[in-house]
Amino acid sequence: MSDLLNGEPPSGYQELLGYRLSRWEEGAAELTMPVDARHLNRAGVVHGGVLTSLLDTVSGFSVTFCPHEGRVRRVVTLSLSTSFLGQARDGTLIAIGRFRGGGRKIVGVAAEVRHAETGALLATSEGMFKYRPGSENREGTER
Numbered sequence: 001m002s003d004l005l006n007g008e009p010p011s012g013y014q015e016l017l018g019y020r021l022s023r024w025e026e027g028a029a030e031l032t033m034p035v036d037a038r039h040l041n042r043a044g045v046v047h048g049g050v051l052t053s054l055l056d057t058v059s060g061f062s063v064t065f066c067p068h069e070g071r072v073r074r075v076v077t078l079s080l081s082t083s084f085l086g087q088a089r090d091g092t093l094i095a096i097g098r099f100r101g102g103g104r105k106i107v108g109v110a111a112e113v114r115h116a117e118t119g120a121l122l123a124t125s126e127g128m129f130k131y132r133p134g135s136e137n138r139e140g141t142e143r
Contacts, residue, residue: 006069008143017053019095021061027099029061032116034092045087046122051113052082054095055125059109062097063129066140073135078106080127092116106130 004024017039023030031054033039041047056077064073097111106128113123134141 008072013053013057017050019054019057022094024061024065026065026067027062029058029065029097031058031061031095032092033095035088035090040089045089046093048082048084048123051084051093051123052080052125054093054113055082055097055111055123056080056127058095058097059111059125059127060097060129062109062111063099063107063131064135064140066138068139070143071140072143073138073140074132075107075129075135076132078128078130080125082123082125084123086115086120086122088115088120088122091118093122100126102128104131104136 004021019031019033022032035046039046039050060075064075066073093113094116095113097109100108100110102108109127109129111125112121114121
């Protein structure tokens with residue numbers, strides 16, 4: 001699969017969690033992450049903070065696609081409401097974020113995390129995100 005970030009190095013947080021951007025297009029994004037021991041809490045299931053991180057991250061990606069080479073779009077999270085619905089101990093997680101609507105500077109996103117092998121819904125979120133200066137436009141800003 002080609003590098004969807006077009007040469008942008010992975011963030012430290014991406015390296016820490018081990019997720020990968022597997023789909024990125026206007027208004028939608030998908031992350032995948034294989035579960036390993038670093039993601040588990042004391043009960044042996046994926047920690048809620050890991051699920052929330054995936055929801056927040058995929059939400060941001062879903063509203064920052066930039067089709068212009070060498071340019072980027074960025075957002076900051078204003079709010080993120082999360083619901084936990086299931087648990088996972090292993091396998092691969094898939095997080096999907098979708099643009100819901102909004103204005104020029106503030107937008108809403110819905111996201112979910114599922115267990116790839118079983119399809120079980122593990123967590124959902126609704127969030128509000130604000131574009132950083134220059135990112136309101138599809139053209140984005142220079143890196």
